[in-house]
Amino acid sequence: MTMMTEQLIRLALAEDIGTGDITTDFLIPEHETGQGVLVAKERLLVAGTATAAACFTELDPRCRVEVVAGDGSWVDKGDVILKVEGTLRALLKGERTALNFLQRLSGIATHVSRYAEMVEGLPVRLVDTRKTTPGWRVLEKEAVRVGGAFNHRMALYDGVMIKDNHIAVSGGIRPAVEKVRRSISHLVKVEVEVSNFDELQEALMAGADVIMLDNMAMEDVKKAVALVDGRAMTEVSGNITEENLRAYAESGVDVVSSGALTHQARSVDISMRM
Numbered sequence: 001m002t003m004m005t006e007q008l009i010r011l012a013l014a015e016d017i018g019t020g021d022i023t024t025d026f027l028i029p030e031h032e033t034g035q036g037v038l039v040a041k042e043r044l045l046v047a048g049t050a051t052a053a054a055c056f057t058e059l060d061p062r063c064r065v066e067v068v069a070g071d072g073s074w075v076d077k078g079d080v081i082l083k084v085e086g087t088l089r090a091l092l093k094g095e096r097t098a099l100n101f102l103q104r105l106s107g108i109a110t111h112v113s114r115y116a117e118m119v120e121g122l123p124v125r126l127v128d129t130r131k132t133t134p135g136w137r138v139l140e141k142e143a144v145r146v147g148g149a150f151n152h153r154m155a156l157y158d159g160v161m162i163k164d165n166h167i168a169v170s171g172g173i174r175p176a177v178e179k180v181r182r183s184i185s186h187l188v189k190v191e192v193e194v195s196n197f198d199e200l201q202e203a204l205m206a207g208a209d210v211i212m213l214d215n216m217a218m219e220d221v222k223k224a225v226a227l228v229d230g231r232a233m234t235e236v237s238g239n240i241t242e243e244n245l246r247a248y249a250e251s252g253v254d255v256v257s258s259g260a261l262t263h264q265a266r267s268v269d270i271s272m273r274m
Contacts, residue, residue, distance in 0.1 A: 001050060008135050009054050012097045024092045034274060036091045038082040038102065040075045041269035045113050047071050047143040048105030049082060055098035060090035071109075071146050081270065088274075095272045103267040104136075105143040111265035112147025114242065115258070119249040124256055126249070127152040129237070131259035140262050152257055160184060161191045161212070173199060177206035191235070200224055204231055212257075214238050218247060225252035 038052065046069050053065040063086030069075045081102070084091060112128075119126050126149040132140045141151045153159035162176045170176035177190055184190075191210035192203040197220075203211050204227075213224050215238035228234055233254045240248060240258035249256050 001054065002138055004135075005051060005138060006054070008139075009051065009058055009097070009101075011135075012100070013055065013058060013094065016097050017093055021089075021093050024089055028088045028092065030087070030089065032088050033086060034088045034091060035083065035085045036095070036272050036274050037080045038084070038099070038270055038272050040069075040079045040081060041077055041271055043074070043076050044106050044268040044270075045109040045147060046073045046075060046081055046102075046106050047109035047146040048102045048139065051105065051139060052082060052098040052102040053084070055094040055101065056084050056086060056090055059094050060086050062086055063090055091272075091274070099270055099272060100267075101139070103270050104133075104265075105139055106270065107267040108140055108143035108262055108265040109147040110268055112144050112149050112261050115245060115261060116148030118242070118246050119256070122249050124249045124253060125150050126245075126261075127255055127257045128261045129257055129259040130155065131263045133262075144261055147261075149261060159191065160188055161193065162208075163193045164195070164214075167193075167199075173202040173208075174206040177203075177208060197224070197227070200227060204228065208232050210235055210255075212237055213253070218244070218251065221248065221251045221253065 049067050049071055056063040056065060063084060066083040068080045068083060075081060116126055128141060128144045128149060129152055141154065144151060160180055167173055167176055170179065173192055177192065180190060189209035191212055192208040193212040193214050194200045194203050195214045200211065210233040211228060212235045213221050216224065221236050225234055235255035235257055236248050236251065236253045237257040240256060240260060245256065
C-alpha cells in the first residue's frame with residue numbers, strides 16, 4: 001500500500017469520525033469485541049479489499065480481517081467478501097469508510113469488465129485516462145486493471161502527451177515535439193493529440209511515436225489509421241461508449257482510451273452486518 005493511500009484512508013476516517021463517534025462511543029464499552037461481515041448485495045467484481053481492510057486496522061491494529069473473496073473475484077448477492085473481528089468501536093467507526101472504498105472500487109472493476117469483454121480477442125489495448133477522483137487515482141487505476149483493462153500514464157510525470165493547449169502555446173506540433181525531445185530521455189515516447197488530417201500529417205512529419213485521434217468520427221479514424229500505415233502507434237479517444245466501443249476497437253487502432261472507465265462507473269451495493 002502506498003503512502004498516498006495510507007494518507008487517504010486516514011483523511012477519510014478523520015472526515016467521518018471528526019472529534020468522535022458520539023453514537024458508538026456512548027453505546028459501546030471501549031473493550032467490547034465482535035465480528036462483522038461485508039456482504040455483496042448484487043453480483044459484482046471485487047476490488048479494493050486491502051484498502052477496506054486497512055480502514056479497520058487503522059482504527060485498531062488488533063483487528064483481524066479475513067479476505068473471503070479477493071480482488072478479481074466475482075461474487076453473487078449474499079456472498080461474503082470480508083470478515084472482520086475486533087473491538088466493536090473500531091468496526092462500527094470504520095464501517096462506512098471501508099464500504100465507501102470497497103463499493104466504489106468494486107464498481108469500477110465491475111464496470112470496466114463489461115468494456116473489456118467487448119474488445120476481447122481483438123488486437124487492441126483498452127486503457128483508462130487521468131479522469132479519476134482526486135486523491136483516488138492509484139486505487140481507481142488498480143481497479144481498472146482488476147476489471148481487465150490497462151492504464152494509460154499514471155500522471156503528468158510518466159509520459160509525454162502533447163495536447164491541443166500545448167500545441168497552441170508552442171506554435172504548432174513540430175516545434176512542440178522538437179522542443180520536448182531535446183529535454184527528455186531517448187527512451188521516452190512522445191504522444192501527440194490530433195483532431196484533423198492536417199494535424200495528423202504534421203504529427204507524422206514531426207516523428208511522433210504515438211498519435212491520439214481525438215473525437216474523430218469512425219470513418220475518419222479508419223482513414224487516419226490507413227494514412228499512418230504503421231509509422232506510429234495510433235490511439236483513439238473521446239466519447240467512447242459501450243455502444244461504439246467495439247466498432248472503434250475494430251477500426252485498426254492500437255489503443256482505445258476512455259475516461260468512462262472511471263468517471264461513468266457507479267458504486268456497487270455492499271453492506272456490513274454485525
